[in-house]
Amino acid sequence: MTDTSRNRVKSRSKSQSTTASKAASPIAPATQQAPGHLAHQDCEPCDSLPAAFARQLRYDLNRNERRPQELYQALALSVKEQLLDDWCASRSQDALYQRKQVAYLSLEFLMGRSLGNALLNLDLTDECREMLQGYAVALETLQQQEHDAGLGNGGLGRLAACFMDSCASLGLAVTGYGIRYEYGMFAQQIVDGYQQEQPDRWLRDGNPWEVRASQHNVTVPFFGHVQSHVDRDGRRHRAWVDTQDVLAVAYDMPVPGYRNGRVNTLRLWKAEATDEFDLAEFNQGDYTEAVAAKNLAEQITMVLYPNDSSENGKELRLRQQYFLSSASLQDLLTTWVANKGLDFSEFAKFHVLQLNDTHPAIAVPELMRLLIDEYQLEWQAAWEIVSHCMAYTNHTLLPEALERWPVRMFAQMLPRILEIIYEINARYLELVAHHWPGDVSRLRQMSIIEEGDEPHIRMAYLAIVASFSVNGVAALHSRLLTTGLFRDFYELWPHKFNNRTNGVTPRRWLAHCNPRLAALISSRLGQDWLSDLRCLTALNAFTSDKPFIAAWREVKQANKQALAELVAQRCQVNFDPSMMFDVQVKRIHEYKRQLLNIMHVIHLYQRIVSGDTRGMQPRCVLIGGKAAPGYAMAKLVIKLANNVAHMVNEDPRVSPWLRFAFLPDYNVSAMEVICPGTDLSEQISTAGKEASGTGNMKFMMNGALTIGTLDGANIEMLEEVGEDNFFLFGLNALAVEELKAHYCPAQYIASSAALGGVMTLLKSGHFNLLEPGIFDPIIAAIESPQDPWMLAADFETYRLAQLQAAKAYQDPLRWTAMSIRNTAVSGRFSSDVTIAGYRDHIWGAQ
Numbered sequence: 001m002t003d004t005s006r007n008r009v010k011s012r013s014k015s016q017s018t019t020a021s022k023a024a025s026p027i028a029p030a031t032q033q034a035p036g037h038l039a040h041q042d043c044e045p046c047d048s049l050p051a052a053f054a055r056q057l058r059y060d061l062n063r064n065e066r067r068p069q070e071l072y073q074a075l076a077l078s079v080k081e082q083l084l085d086d087w088c089a090s091r092s093q094d095a096l097y098q099r100k101q102v103a104y105l106s107l108e109f110l111m112g113r114s115l116g117n118a119l120l121n122l123d124l125t126d127e128c129r130e131m132l133q134g135y136a137v138a139l140e141t142l143q144q145q146e147h148d149a150g151l152g153n154g155g156l157g158r159l160a161a162c163f164m165d166s167c168a169s170l171g172l173a174v175t176g177y178g179i180r181y182e183y184g185m186f187a188q189q190i191v192d193g194y195q196q197e198q199p200d201r202w203l204r205d206g207n208p209w210e211v212r213a214s215q216h217n218v219t220v221p222f223f224g225h226v227q228s229h230v231d232r233d234g235r236r237h238r239a240w241v242d243t244q245d246v247l248a249v250a251y252d253m254p255v256p257g258y259r260n261g262r263v264n265t266l267r268l269w270k271a272e273a274t275d276e277f278d279l280a281e282f283n284q285g286d287y288t289e290a291v292a293a294k295n296l297a298e299q300i301t302m303v304l305y306p307n308d309s310s311e312n313g314k315e316l317r318l319r320q321q322y323f324l325s326s327a328s329l330q331d332l333l334t335t336w337v338a339n340k341g342l343d344f345s346e347f348a349k350f351h352v353l354q355l356n357d358t359h360p361a362i363a364v365p366e367l368m369r370l371l372i373d374e375y376q377l378e379w380q381a382a383w384e385i386v387s388h389c390m391a392y393t394n395h396t397l398l399p400e401a402l403e404r405w406p407v408r409m410f411a412q413m414l415p416r417i418l419e420i421i422y423e424i425n426a427r428y429l430e431l432v433a434h435h436w437p438g439d440v441s442r443l444r445q446m447s448i449i450e451e452g453d454e455p456h457i458r459m460a461y462l463a464i465v466a467s468f469s470v471n472g473v474a475a476l477h478s479r480l481l482t483t484g485l486f487r488d489f490y491e492l493w494p495h496k497f498n499n500r501t502n503g504v505t506p507r508r509w510l511a512h513c514n515p516r517l518a519a520l521i522s523s524r525l526g527q528d529w530l531s532d533l534r535c536l537t538a539l540n541a542f543t544s545d546k547p548f549i550a551a552w553r554e555v556k557q558a559n560k561q562a563l564a565e566l567v568a569q570r571c572q573v574n575f576d577p578s579m580m581f582d583v584q585v586k587r588i589h590e591y592k593r594q595l596l597n598i599m600h601v602i603h604l605y606q607r608i609v610s611g612d613t614r615g616m617q618p619r620c621v622l623i624g625g626k627a628a629p630g631y632a633m634a635k636l637v638i639k640l641a642n643n644v645a646h647m648v649n650e651d652p653r654v655s656p657w658l659r660f661a662f663l664p665d666y667n668v669s670a671m672e673v674i675c676p677g678t679d680l681s682e683q684i685s686t687a688g689k690e691a692s693g694t695g696n697m698k699f700m701m702n703g704a705l706t707i708g709t710l711d712g713a714n715i716e717m718l719e720e721v722g723e724d725n726f727f728l729f730g731l732n733a734l735a736v737e738e739l740k741a742h743y744c745p746a747q748y749i750a751s752s753a754a755l756g757g758v759m760t761l762l763k764s765g766h767f768n769l770l771e772p773g774i775f776d777p778i779i780a781a782i783e784s785p786q787d788p789w790m791l792a793a794d795f796e797t798y799r800l801a802q803l804q805a806a807k808a809y810q811d812p813l814r815w816t817a818m819s820i821r822n823t824a825v826s827g828r829f830s831s832d833v834t835i836a837g838y839r840d841h842i843w844g845a846q
């Protein structure tokens with residue numbers, strides 16, 4: 001036996017002892033109490049918020065040199081204390097297994113800040129404000145001290161965060177499982193118009209919300225190889241040996257429901273080296289090797305991959321995926337064993353694993369491995385469990401975003417997992433062969449393994465095969481999945497496929513981020529809308545109520561003032577709140593077509609400079625968002641936006657009519673200022689490419705009007721609000737598909753004076769006088785018959801829709817009525833509605 005394999009045995013026995021001690025953990029419905037356990041009813045009632053805050057400050061060594069950051073830390077710790085009792089009670093209840101529990105597995109949780117949300121949900125905002133008066137500091141000042149938990153790229157990660165809030169608010173037993181990245185989404189700076197990425201050290205001042213819960217530690221194996229052996233009963237076993245084990249340490253963050261006493265957990269795993277690992281190296285005298293090995297282990301959770309809607313196949317990323325999946329599953333299984341013993345026959349009755357895209361799809365073979373290798377279940381029994389627990393959410397139709405991993409990488413890093421995937425595939429292909437007898441090409445097409453010089457594992461197929469539910473995130477997207485990408489699977493298993501249109505939480509995205517509008521709404525409707533956003537339809541009764549309209553406009557003006565201050569501070573551009581605020585913030589991606597927006601800005605600029613301002617509505621255009629560091633075209637679009645902004649803002653002829661800024665470092669906290677202060681929301685993706693969008697919903701909730709294409713959830717928003725209250729333009733998804741074969745941008749450029757003018761100005765180098773040729777790739781993309789985003793095709797209808805929006809804005813009564821109608825129907829896009837759908841149609845959880 002080698003040193004490393006002994007090391008492996010050691011870690012096994014350790015994880016077993018962890019399991020044993022769990023049986024008596026305080027989570028168990030304790031008949032036997034663990035040492036140190038104090039029954040809840042024996043506790044002193046916890047201190048009130050002011051008492052807890054005073055105590056935090058009293059027992060602070062540095063109380064004589066207190067800055068806002070220290071005050072924030074003390075406040076956050078005091079608020080966390082307020083929810084500890086409910087947090088414990090929620091956990092004790094779950095340990096009874098009286099109802100289904102959901103594990104939401106996601107590589108991303110874009111949580112943003114926690115303080116304001118916690119105060120709101122615990123109904124402590126007013127008390128806190130009052131308390132802080134005694135300390136001569138504003139709540140807002142302290143809130144701004146909190147670093148965003150930016151553990152996600154964009155929509156997918158923010159969806160996970162909104163879902164966490166809704167699950168807790170609906171009282172569901174849902175645990176979020178994710179990774180505690182040391183560095184979250186990079187901070188974006190703009191230097192000479194170019195994006196520069198800065199590391200996001202969000203933990204530099206500590207994280208007062210988290211609790212390190214090392215009693216839940218598990219070890220995750222990597223590398224090694226697989227051996228066969230036969231036990232005393234003649235049963236064959238596969239053993240994964242000589243592995244390099246990494247310790248997964250649990251960090252728990254509380255997720256309080258909205259005023260309902262429920263507190264769920266977001267459990268984030270941090271990778272650390274195991275003691276055994278260090279010791280083995282140390283005994284060989286390689287002290288420095290041991291330390292280096294430690295770094296290797298800890299690298300796994302060091303940084304979030306900054307790619308949105310595109311996979312990049314890096315080995316470390318696969319390690320993150322397996323690390324999260326294995327740690328989370330071991331956690332679920334050890335908790336089950338501690339409370340229910342080794343009988344897994346009811347495991348699937350009490351668990352659902354919701355996979356947020358294919359990123360955690362490796363949980364499928366990992367759960368098989370744990371049940372078979374660690375708990376000695378037979379294949380069929382294990383598969384029954386796995387295939388009744390797993391549910392998969394697809395987030396994209398873009399082929400470049402579909403995850404595929406080289407088989408070679410699995411063979412080396414996860415050899416036992418690869419064996420299991422092969423076995424799953426073999427059994428599944430038998431079913432395919434049975435369904436389509438003799439259809440060999442179908443077998444190749446549907447196989448989990450993509451053959452070729454470099455064979456790959458298709459993670460989406462693995463997820464579909466194992467899941468009892470496969471859902472898309474908006475009606476159009478779910479339909480396109482069944483008719484396109486997953487058509488074969490839909491033929492085989494139609495019952496698996498369903499739609500759950502995304503949503504956003506109205507607590508953060510209306511009540512917390514827009515207190516002025518929230519107060520106005522509550523003054524007429526009361527507070528029920530906070531837990532049932534459909535109540536907002538009652539606002540439709542106020543669309544011609546003069547005092548209400550005036551109040552609505554005042555709120556919008558104040559929010560625009562706040563947004564203007566953000567823009568002034570970050571972009572040194574002066575936005576005038578009397579002008580229309582036209583905003584597009586989201587990840588920079590070709591399919592989202594920020595370029596189309598910039599082209600329209602160039603068109604307006606040309607009109608103004610040529611003196612054609614008759615009937616023009618003055619507007620301030622804001623674009624913000626991050627580009628993946630390796631995405632050259634997206635980065636060039638940022639550069640173009642900044643160069644155009646420079647020309648627009650420096651020209652005194654233009655500034656009465658048009659101002660244009662690129663907002664650096666778009667994140668959750670920025671969006672909390674942006675969406676309340678926006679008049680016009682840009683949702684202009686190429687139809688059929690944006691799965692759902694959720695930014696669109698945040699703007700709608702806050703009374704912005706949308707200019708948009710028939711894509712993603714825009715379609716459902718339009719359905720709710722009607723064409724009179726939405727600026728629709730562009731090709732639909734079918735037309736985009738049909739045009740592909742004979743798309744001719746030159747034709748559109750020749751037939752539109754506006755588009756022709758924009759192209760001429762771009763090509764003249766007007767926006768890059770000192771940087772010749774830098775925008776050539778952008779010009780070439782627009783003029784290419786292969787342009788998948790079809791900018792030229794949609795430009796003219798976009799321009800006309802913009803004219804309509806401008807005209808509507810010039811009639812304030814009409815615009816405000818439209819704005820109220822948008823908020824009024826936004827209730828359908830509350831993530832509470834979405835989660836109720838998951839609960840009733842997928843999870844079967846109450």
Ligand SMILES: *Cc1c(COP(=O)(O)O)cnc(C)c1O
Pocket residue numbers: 153154155158585586587666667668671692693694695696698
């Ligand atoms: C809501 C949100 C997104 C998603 O925006 P889309 O317009 O749907 O792409 C991305 N990033 C942040 C910070 C968000 O708050």
